[in-house]
């Protein structure tokens with residue numbers, strides 16, 4: 138049996154990371170993605186995303202958050218207040234409460250918000266680019282979280298995704314382990330803990346991101362993962378019992394950094410959108426009814442795209458796609474159409490070394506806004522959405538020094554979307570509760 142809310146709510150939730158540096162920047166690791174084997178900069182990255190894929194289940198993502206189960210994404214920030222364009226300009230101290238920090242790994246990049254124990258409160262899942270565990274923080278009614286519990290994967294889980302792979306109604310986790318060319322499936326017990334028999338599946342070299350969706354339309358969730366050094370994505374069809382078939386590789390652009398599942402042509406089969414870090418493109422792979430995928434169609438986006446997300450930004454029923462560039466410091470928005478093709482990207486400025494993007498309604502007007510952590514300057518940019526797929530100039534909020542990823546959802550159940558930001562180096566996730574007026 139399939140738990141519908143899981144399918145609708147968290148199908149494409151992903152959190153990805155990479156310890157590669159985007160070309161053209163000189164971050165901690167000294168730039169360049171040329172260091173084989175990884176490791177120069179534990180962290181770069183991460184992101185979050187999510188809202189979108191409701192499309193895979195035939196529904197369109199709603200920008201609102203309150204619902205609880207969806208893993209929307211967001212951003213947030215600290216204490217700047219009141220400038221024109223601020224989503225909460227009527228408050229004197231800004232949109233968010235003082236951040237509350239929770240310890241996770243030093244190389245924490247990816248983060249997801251999902252209700253693991255079905256208690257109505259979103260929980261947080263954080264990956265780690267420098268060690269083995271995934272960390273799980275259980276949400277409480279007041280928007281606070283328990284200290285992290287650790288679940289081992291094989292090595293450097295810099296990408297994470299959720300989905301009910303064994304169809305027991307509980308969202309399970311998939312980790313992309315960059316250090317081992319493996320994805321790990323952690324099956325959930327439904328109370329926030331995971332079974333001890335985690336299973337590993339071979340994918341490509343330096344797998345950095347993973348996502349779930351039903352690509353072949355058999356009703357069972359499948360897994361896809363992007364392989365940085367293999368220039369492809371691996372697709373592992375699900376058997377419905379928590380196990381996966383042997384991976385099949387599909388070529389994409391150079392150095393894929395992130396992948397998300399989204400049903401772009403709304404035929405009931407989840408498709409793939411892949412950010413190619415070294416091609417400066419987005420590859421779209423439309424799933425075929427006969428199995429597999431059509432050849433990729435590429436669209437130019439910002440330089441060294443680092444993250445990909447999807448949501449129906451203009452509420453026309455067709456999912457749209459976003460990438461973020463830490464070199465161009467902007468978000469590329471590609472609006473979808475009923476046929477599944479994407480329009481040319483429009484760029485929206487974010488901040489220095491924009492690292493991830495989360496579409497989420499932060500000001501409560503029912504329209505998607507964008508939350509973007511800026512790793513270069515320790516800020517989060519909020520781009521208020523106009524509802525037609527375009528966005529206002531960013532409002533900047535101060536957060537931790539090196540924010541790399543963001544997840545969103547209504548953590549405290551007050552009907553407003555809150556944010557969780559991972560802080561690389563600080564080894565924490567900052568939770569920012571939204572206090573915009575309703």
Ligand SMILES: [Ca+2]
Nearest residue numbers: 252253254258
């Ligand atoms: Ca929960």
Ligand SMILES: [Ca+2]
Nearest residue numbers: 351355357359
């Ligand atoms: Ca399937």
Ligand SMILES: [Ca+2]
Nearest residue numbers: 400402404406
């Ligand atoms: Ca499709």
Ligand SMILES: [Ca+2]
Nearest residue numbers: 498500504506
């Ligand atoms: Ca909004």
